[in-house]
Amino acid sequence: MDAPRDHEEAIPSTVHEHVGTVSEFYARHEEQTTPAQRIVEKISIFLGSPAYVAGNLVFVVLWIIWNLAAPELGFDQWDEPPFFWLQGLIALNAFIISTTVLIRQNRMSALANQHAHLDLQVNLLADEKTSKIIEMLEELRRDLPNVRDKVDHKAEELAKPTDTGAVISIIEEASEQLNCKHK
Numbered sequence: 001m002d003a004p005r006d007h008e009e010a011i012p013s014t015v016h017e018h019v020g021t022v023s024e025f026y027a028r029h030e031e032q033t034t035p036a037q038r039i040v041e042k043i044s045i046f047l048g049s050p051a052y053v054a055g056n057l058v059f060v061v062l063w064i065i066w067n068l069a070a071p072e073l074g075f076d077q078w079d080e081p082p083f084f085w086l087q088g089l090i091a092l093n094a095f096i097i098s099t100t101v102l103i104r105q106n107r108m109s110a111l112a113n114q115h116a117h118l119d120l121q122v123n124l125l126a127d128e129k130t131s132k133i134i135e136m137l138e139e140l141r142r143d144l145p146n147v148r149d150k151v152d153h154k155a156e157e158l159a160k161p162t163d164t165g166a167v168i169s170i171i172e173e174a175s176e177q178l179n180c181k182h183k
Helices: 002-010 013-031 035-047 050-073 084-143 153-159 164-182
Strands: none
Touching (some): 050 084, 084 153
């Protein structure tokens, strides 16, 4: 039992805080999920499993074999070639699969958008911190008597925090230009 505690003590408290924050984020997202959404997602996961695909293939093969062999064995044929009922079942199956997958993808897309927003926030904060560190290093370099003072244009440029509004404007302009070219 001492090993897990040693492991936890080796990790900075900020990491624990971040892990807790991320866990809370996912917990809130799960709380917002409706019971119907959970059921659809479980169905979607099952429908996307290799076992379901294999089961479908076995079903289709057995259906075809039965309907081709039934008259010769003296049994009723459920579905004569070209297997109208089998085609209907396959179409219904495809409809159910595509609908459940789309429902699940919509929720996953919303979660991905939230992740992207969070990533942007974290990246902007990291940019601010990095700019401040560069600014402080440049100030320290200028103030130290035994370090030659020289102008570093790149460091001066990097010390400026990113203007988020300007970046967004540039992205929007580029996106508009790209959309105009495709019209």
